Amino acid sequence: MKKILTISALLGMGCLAGGVNAEPAAAVKTGPGEIIAGKMLAKSKCAGCHGAESSGNQDGLPDIAGKSESYLVEQLKAFRIGYRNNLMMTPAATSLTDKDIIELAAYYASLKK
Ligand code: HEC
Incomplete structure (x- = not known):
């Protein structure tokens, strides 16, 4: 019985921790x-x-510097699958x-707008 209580307590803690750290x-x-x-x-x-550094709006190209990582990842994946x-x-x-997409998004997001 004691063992079961301990296990359920541990499981409960796992859920809590998971909830706090939950990310999309x-x-x-x-x-x-x-x-x-x-x-x-x-x-x-x-x-x-x-x-x-994609800092300027050169030749009508969208400026991607400083956009959020998640936005950049989404757009790159959309182009990759042909949705865009x-x-x-x-x-x-x-x-x-x-991996390329994650790294590229991290880089462009790190730049100043
Ligand atoms: C041959 C030229 C060319 C190259 C190379 C290129 N792009 Fe683009 N990129 C464009 C053009 C043109 C657009 C605008 C497309 C549109 O309006 O749908 C664009 C749009 C984007 C967008 C969407 C921006 C937004 O806000 O909608 C992202 C993100 C992007 N490019 C990232 C990249 C990354 C990362 C690379 C390198 C792997 C790259 N591009 C290479 C020409 C290029």
Whole structure:
């Protein structure tokens, strides 16, 4: 009986902890590692159009610097699966892996608007 109580107490605590730390499934903790990796990817794959820091609205391109990570992840995935379509942007997004997208989003989100 004592054992059962202990187990249920532990399970209860697990639920509480889970509730406090609960995050949307898509949220991934990113940090300096992702930002640096994203910067390298951005230089080779995105800067040609969006500029190195996407700080200006060059040639009518959307400025993506400083947008939220979740927004950027969503847009990149939308291009990747063809939900959003653009002659220039779609080819740039189709070869991205989930990891690339997370890193790119972390990098662009880290930039000043
Ligand atoms: C060949 C040029 C080109 C390249 C390379 C390119 N983009 Fe784009 N990007 C565009 C254009 C044009 C748009 C606007 C598309 C539209 O209006 O639907 C866009 C839109 C976006 C958007 C949506 C912005 C918004 O607020 O709706 C994001 C995010 C984005 N690009 C990120 C990236 C990333 C990250 C890379 C590198 C993997 C990249 N782009 C590479 C041309 C490019």
